Amino acid sequence: MAKELLTGNQAVVKAALAVGAQMMTGYPITPITEILEAWAEATVKNPNIKFLQTEDEMSAGFAMIGGLLSGAKSFTATSGPGNVLMQDAFTMAENMRLPTVAFINQRGGPSTGTVIYSQQEVNLTCFGGNGEGLRIVYSVGNVQEMYDYAIKAFNTAWKYRFPTFVLGDGYSAKTLTEIDVYSLDEKKIEIVPASAYLLKDKSENDKCVNMRNCYNLESELSDLLNRHQEAFNSIKSEIVEYDDYHTLDAEVVVFAHGNIAVSAKQAIDALRSENKKVGLFRPITLNPFPKETAQAVIKNKKMIVVIESSLGQFANIVKTNIYGASTPIKKIAHPALGINPDEIYDQLNNILKELNG
Amino acid sequence: MVEASFPKSWKKSSKPHKFCPGCGQALALKNLGFAIDKLQIADRMVYGCDIGCSLLTWDMFEVDTIQTHHGRVLPTMIGFKLAKPSAITLAFMGDGGGYAIGAQHLVNAVMRDDPVTIILINNANYAMTGGQMAPTTLVGQKVTTSPNGRDWQKVGLPIHGPEMLAQIASENAYIARTISTDINDCQEKIRKALQNQIDGRGISFLEIISMCPINWHTDTLESLAFSEKEMVEVYPIKEFKCPQKLS
Numbered sequence: 001m002a003k004e005l006l007t008g009n010q011a012v013v014k015a016a017l018a019v020g021a022q023m024m025t026g027y028p029i030t031p032i033t034e035i036l037e038a039w040a041e042a043t044v045k046n047p048n049i050k051f052l053q054t055e056d057e058m059s060a061g062f063a064m065i066g067g068l069l070s071g072a073k074s075f076t077a078t079s080g081p082g083n084v085l086m087q088d089a090f091t092m093a094e095n096m097r098l099p100t101v102a103f104i105n106q107r108g109g110p111s112t113g114t115v116i117y118s119q120q121e122v123n124l125t126c127f128g129g130n131g132e133g134l135r136i137v138y139s140v141g142n143v144q145e146m147y148d149y150a151i152k153a154f155n156t157a158w159k160y161r162f163p164t165f166v167l168g169d170g171y172s173a174k175t176l177t178e179i180d181v182y183s184l185d186e187k188k189i190e191i192v193p194a195s196a197y198l199l200k201d202k203s204e205n206d207k208c209v210n211m212r213n214c215y216n217l218e219s220e221l222s223d224l225l226n227r228h229q230e231a232f233n234s235i236k237s238e239i240v241e242y243d244d245y246h247t248l249d250a251e252v253v254v255f256a257h258g259n260i261a262v263s264a265k266q267a268i269d270a271l272r273s274e275n276k277k278v279g280l281f282r283p284i285t286l287n288p289f290p291k292e293t294a295q296a297v298i299k300n301k302k303m304i305v306v307i308e309s310s311l312g313q314f315a316n317i318v319k320t321n322i323y324g325a326s327t328p329i330k331k332i333a334h335p336a337l338g339i340n341p342d343e344i345y346d347q348l349n350n351i352l353k354e355l356n357g
Numbered sequence: 358m359v360e361a362s363f364p365k366s367w368k369k370s371s372k373p374h375k376f377c378p379g380c381g382q383a384l385a386l387k388n389l390g391f392a393i394d395k396l397q398i399a400d401r402m403v404y405g406c407d408i409g410c411s412l413l414t415w416d417m418f419e420v421d422t423i424q425t426h427h428g429r430v431l432p433t434m435i436g437f438k439l440a441k442p443s444a445i446t447l448a449f450m451g452d453g454g455g456y457a458i459g460a461q462h463l464v465n466a467v468m469r470d471d472p473v474t475i476i477l478i479n480n481a482n483y484a485m486t487g488g489q490m491a492p493t494t495l496v497g498q499k500v501t502t503s504p505n506g507r508d509w510q511k512v513g514l515p516i517h518g519p520e521m522l523a524q525i526a527s528e529n530a531y532i533a534r535t536i537s538t539d540i541n542d543c544q545e546k547i548r549k550a551l552q553n554q555i556d557g558r559g560i561s562f563l564e565i566i567s568m569c570p571i572n573w574h575t576d577t578l579e580s581l582a583f584s585e586k587e588m589v590e591v592y593p594i595k596e597f598k599c600p601q602k603l604s
Contacts, residue, residue: 023440050439055465059432062425066436069403069423074440092426198403198421198437199444208368208399210416212424214408 001182008146008173009034012103012166014181015150016075017042020191021101023050023074025063030115031105031170032077050074057082061089064100069211071196073154075101079170081111083121083128090163091129095213097228099157099194103150103166105173108336116170118336119258119309122317125165126287132225134232136164136239137287141262142172144179151189158192160235167286169259171338232288241284242293246272250279251302252351255294255318257283260307260339267344271352278348286314291321298327302355305348307332307339364390366399368419375413379580381567382410382478385537386417389476392547393420396555402445403437405430407454409485411478414449428459435471445554446473453483456492456516463522463562470527470559474550477518477562479534480569481588488572492516495591500572515591519564523597529559532598536566538585542594553603566592 006014012035016024024039026032036053043051050067054060060076067074078086083104093100106121108114127133136156138149149166157164184191198209215221245265247253256264261282271278281297283290298304304327306315315331332339332347363372367390376383393399399420406414408427415424425433434448455463455477466473482500483489489502493515497506507515523532531553535546543565550561566588568580575583 023436025436025439052435052439054432055461058429059435059462059465062429062432063436063439065425066405066433066438067440069433070437070441070444072440074436088426088429092429198423199401199441202400208419208421210368210422212412212415212422213426214412214415214424 001180001186003178004181005176005178006143007034007176008143008168010038011143011147011179012150013038013042015147018184019151019154020073021075021154022072023067024076025052025054025060026076026078027054027057027060027082029079029082031107031173032079032103035077035103057085058088061086065089065093065098068098068100069197070199071194073194077103079105080107080109080113083124087129091131092213093163094131094134096211097161099161100163101153101157106169114336117338120313120336122286122310122313125167133287134162134228135287136162136285137167138284139167139258139286140172141258143175143177146172147179147181155192156239158194162232167258171259236288239285240288240290242290243282243284244297245280247279247281247297249277251277251355252305252348253298253301254278254280254305254307256280256307257286257314260309263339263341264307264344266341267348270345271348276352286317289317289321295322295325298322298325301327303327303351304329305332305351307344309334309337309339311335364394366390366393366418366420368416371416374417377571379568379570379577381480381537381584385478385543385565385567386414388540388543389547391544392551395548396551398445402447404447404449405434407450409451409453411449411451411454428454428462431459431462431466431475434473435466438473445551448473448475450477452477452479452491452493456518467522467526467560470529472554472559474554474561477564478567479564479592480567482569482572484569484572495587519562519597522562526598527559529600530598531561531600531603533596534564534592534594536584536589536594538581549603553600558600
């Protein structure tokens, strides 16, 4: 294990190389551009890995699919309006259970908006497109996590064959800081191998492969989607991740994800040092959501506080997953704005005062 | 009894094919099948098809195939070729997929000279959705979204794809137009469009003029007349770019 000074975007490329990624396609957009640049730089040193700067994000998404159909671990990165355009490719990947890997660094919407930070691409990344949202989405909150979950994303995608996303933001992507860079051997992480869908090594009797996503009958598609849903449900328990932080004796439980969860954790540390009973439940996988654990965590709590940099995209997911619970919910929603630990500390303090008099 | 002659690379179990009676695309694809047979590339090629009538070909051939989204077959095939350069990749699309919804991919692929083969069917309308105006609809041609015929003063003149692409193509590119009913010309140009990729040169683009009797509301003779006379008058059959060494 070595300490290295890296930005989140550089960390993603380091991790992708470590886990055996072979191809990247993409279109420049802030705040992911440095992923393209660092990958392009890597191809100069290693001609066996491939890169294509495409004409738009639709092309990037479908060229990534072309690459993985040949058995190459391919990936892309995008943000905001690029994420919108790429939904076309992601829905195809979802419907055909193709192991796409995409790094989404959220920025403020809509098109140019603001280009560094927001948490407004939660709905789009988890459930976008004309599909059912059978996607795996990790929400990361700092540079180290961008490295860790970049490695994990490729393994998850190729193991379970559902489109996999690492949802970050420009704060983590562009922060230069020291992180632990490790080889997979050191952590005993096994690389899940890729395999070709088309032009596989065939024996004499193997038939050709005809892949499609058009169907003659509604019932044909319905059956397929039910099978996909079943498969997704059956692997949920292996995939879901969360950070359950000081919730056991807490009166108030904060729900936050990504960058805001990291911020909230600091606020909670400060409050805990004053013996205030607050905790944090942070889903790391927004999809699939750690539903059962979330339901268990909130039992007998006085209040749930959902904090996010959006008007309520994450809060809606939380509410859906704890349906039926009577615990009151308070929202702290700052769309497209970062939220510092100081502010979270103050707000939680006020909430505790109101609750306990 | 005389046995019908079918390409070896056609998948028997998916025949009869799914096209309407009299469709020119089936003929174009038969020519493609014979070209694949001649080049003996069935086991090392990947065939991608777009949306529109072209999706009906997802299981047309005894080769590995992928059916993609509208306009996106070309980037998919470009990605495949990039990852696996030994594969012969063919992107099959209609005039909507290539000249409208996927036009930016086509232009940029030709600019980059991506070493893939593209076959585009020009039947002067959007056939799968029932005969709407396409970029290739002729001036005055009646279509469901231009009931009085294409008015060039309102919606411009028909697009000349190969002519346009030839302007930005490299000397390694093969760019041509043919018609599905001229069997020799069609098969030979398909063969060259694939051979150029096999030789490891640049991009290859072939537009094939094709009949659509159902949406044109024409009988057999009228269909032939419209494609072979009226369309060919607007869209000349020729090679616009051919690398010197391609034979």
